[in-house]
Amino acid sequence: MLESCQNAQERWGGVHLLIDRWLQEREELIGAYDKLGAQPESLSESRKPLQEFCGVLVDYVSAGHFEIYEQLTGEAKAFNDKRGxxxxxxxxxxxxxxxxxxxxxxxxxxxxxxxxxxxxxLGGLLHERFELEDCLIEVLHTAHKAEDPVQA
Structure with missing residues (x-):
């Protein structure tokens, strides 16, 4: 899962600061998931690592819904991208x-x-979500980076 996150950052890193920050948050989420997954007994032994993971999870999900998706949709509208x-x-x-x-x-x-x-x-759900998000970034953002919305 971490490898696909790194590939996404290589493809879209630097394109937009908000997306860059979000992809970094994704990497942090994956790291927290992997850390807990390597020690499943910690789910019942200590609540602190689990609480930290949940905090990162909620932050990542919230950023997607309240920042990123809105921006990507707005960009597609600016470019009149019906397919997107x-x-x-x-x-x-x-x-x-x-x-x-x-x-x-x-x-x-x-x-x-x-x-x-x-x-x-959660691992499967996160993986599916990341793939869907990568698709959105590819179609709703990367496709427009060389275009000028005024001319579109």
Whole structure:
């Protein structure tokens, strides 16, 4: 999973500061996930590493929904990118479903009900989300970086 994060940063790093920061947050999230995954017993032994992971998870998810997706959609609108907007309309509902599951996990942890099985499910959800987000970045941002919205 970390390798795909590095590839995304290589492809889009430096394109836009907000996306760069978000991709760094993604890398931090993956690191926190891998750290807990290497020590699954820590899920029940100590709440601190799990709380730290959940904090990074919520920050990452929030940045996506309240900053990045809005910006990407706005950029596509500025370029009158109908294909990109249609793709976003297709992808966003799945991202919303994944978000609900990630936040439900966070809520379980807040209630002290976090279990290793639920944590393992997160890996697949995060991987799918990252792929969907990479697709959005590719279509809604990278495709426009050489264009001028005034001329489009």
């Amino acid at each position: 907007l249609e793709l976003a309309e297709t992808i966003y509902p799945r991202i919303d479903v994944i978000t609900e599951k990630l936040l439900a996990f966070n809520d379980l942890c807040d209630e002290g009900k976090c279990v290793a099985e639920k944590f393992k499910e």
